[in-house]
Amino acid sequence: MSPAAVLTVDGHKETLVDYSLVPDLAIVDPSLTASMPPTLTADTGVDALTHALEAVISIFASSYTDALCAQAVRLIFSALPRAYENPHDLAARTDMSNAATLAGLxxxxxxVGTNHALAHAVGAKFGIAHGRANGIFLPHVMRYNASLPSKFMPAPGYSAYIVPEKYAQIGQLVFGGHEPDDSRERLFHAVEQLLDQLDMPRSLQQYGIREDEFLAALPELALTAFEDLSNRTNPRMPLVSEITTLLKLGYYGETTG
Incomplete structure (x- = not known):
């Protein structure tokens, strides 16, 4: 039900975005998801979470998309662990179907943003499921975007860098906290905790990619991710060197602080 499609062409993922791709009618039936194995439940759920956490800080975000993102995030943190543990929990499946649709809207x-750019590049190169690749990079990209940028994307109505405040708002809404720093850290911690609950690999190394294979591909991966269209709405304008650093963080699983 979105205007986006992604095709793998010659080992690279190409993003198509056009509103002619939006169907006249989309049927979202949670009962159809009950047969999904836990791995697929986790992958699609983390992809939906990434959609919401990237859209809420996008340079094109608005009060309307913020509301959709906030409800999607709230539902996912509550329902995704339940759907993962009990595939036939129809209430959890319904909440996840609604959350994925809200995040899609x-x-x-x-x-979206740089997290998707990294996931596209790495997923195509190493054959990693899209949601799984998103989950590997999500904690690192959130902290990257929450720190002060060397450059940020110009956009109408986006004259100040407000990512830290946006993450704090989501954190406070879903997890509480009295100070922005506290609320933001609660959100970051909750993301990492959720990934662990879902048994998601926390690094490309843990996923099983050999170090020599990763390092040999790193220059091409960095350029591919840098050129990805998803970067155009990321609030922080990534340099190739920053993309390279994020790729290394995703491989080794180190934290950014």
């Missing part, structure tokens, strides 16, 4: 208008 949000990124259909605000679009």
């Amino acid at each position: 949000a990124f259909s208008n605000a679009f």
Whole structure:
């Protein structure tokens, strides 16, 4: 139900975005997801979470997309662990179907960011499921975007860098906290905790990619991710060197602080 499609062409993922791709009617039936294995439940759920957490800080975000993102995030943190543990929990499946749809509506208008650019590049190169690749990079990219940028994307109505405040708002809404720093850290911690609950690999190394294979591909991966269209709505304008650093963080699983 979004205007986006991604095709793998010659080992690279190509993103297509056009509103002619939006169907006249989308049927979202949670009962159809009950047969999904736990791994697929985790992958699709983390992808939906990434959609919401990227759309909420996009340079095209608005009060309308923010509301969609906030509800999607709230539902996912509550329902995804339940759907993962009990595939036939229809209430959890319903909440996840609604959350994925809300996040889809949000990124259909605000679009995504650098996390998706990294996931596209790495997923195509090493054959990693899209949601799984998103999950590997999500903690690192959130902290990257929450720190002060050397450059940020110009956009109408986006004259100040507000990512830290946006993450703090989501954190406070879903997890509480009295100070912005506290609320933001609660959100970051909750993301990492959720990934662990879902048994998601926390690094490309843990996923099983050999170090020599990764390092040999690193220059091409960095350029591919840098050129990805998803970067255009990321609030922080990534340099190739920063993309390279994020790729290394995703491989070794180190934290950014």
